Amino acid sequence: METRNTFQKSLVLKAIQDLHHPTADGVYGLVSAGCPTISRGTVYRNLNALVEAGKLRRVGIPDGADRFDASVTDHYHIRCSRCGAVTDIDMPFQRDLMKQAGDVHGYLIESHDIIFKGICPDCRLPDDIV
Amino acid sequence: METRNTFQKSLVLKAIQDLHHPTADGVYGLVSAGCPTISRGTVYRNLNALVEAGKLRRVGIPDGADRFDASVTDHYHIRCSRCGAVTDIDMPFQRDLMKQAGDVHGYLIESHDIIFKGICPDCRLPDDIV
């Protein structure tokens, strides 16, 4: 299937780069500000196409809408349990875990995701101990 | 809020123990075989109550309905990219990753989840190389 460059697709890609880890709805909000006629369906279709094309990463979040990430290199995410913000975590990718996991039950491991949950510096209160 | 023991709740808990990592719909299927009058709403409410009570673990699966796990101890999961089955992985829990992740950006880490993706032994074909 050939793929075409449309104005709408470029706006969606730009929105992902300008927002950090937005939901599809967040993208729609920003894009529709500059292009009021765009539809949610088009935003979803373009998000899927860009993920498919490897220009975007989809981050599945338990208990919530998918997030989209302009960075497609291997890395992990953390979600603040208070404000809900999703952020990249700048720590080494644990490639060895995949081998470990595969050895245990004879799976051929393709990938892995780690989602941390915690309280971000902004939401942290003086007496927070976990 | 007080919590009561109902016939329906016990059926839901038993279903989770008998199935492995079922979805809410899977639970509904098994439970309604023995109790045809139970409603999906009740299944969902009981699943939530049991998770809340710490008797069950909810496993969020990217691209799919939540799964429920009778084992509440710390462990990871793998999902077969062919048949979709979700299984526990019997490997050490990486407690040190939480400290690493927290140190990087000043978060107070509460927990983490790892979801592996791969091909299970049953779905694996002779020429599968990943």
Added chain:
DNA sequence: ATTTATGCAAATCATTTGCACATAG
């Protein structure tokens, strides 16, 4: 007796899809 749980149906939220029209190549 009082409060929590149930069954039903309608509601919500995220996402996908069918269709007629527009547009990129």
Added chain:
DNA sequence: CTATGTGCAAATGATTTGCATAAAT
């Protein structure tokens, strides 16, 4: 030109919720 993309609205799938009734304590 012709296939792919768009806007719209309706459809889907998972889950939640309001309400009157039933059951647990």
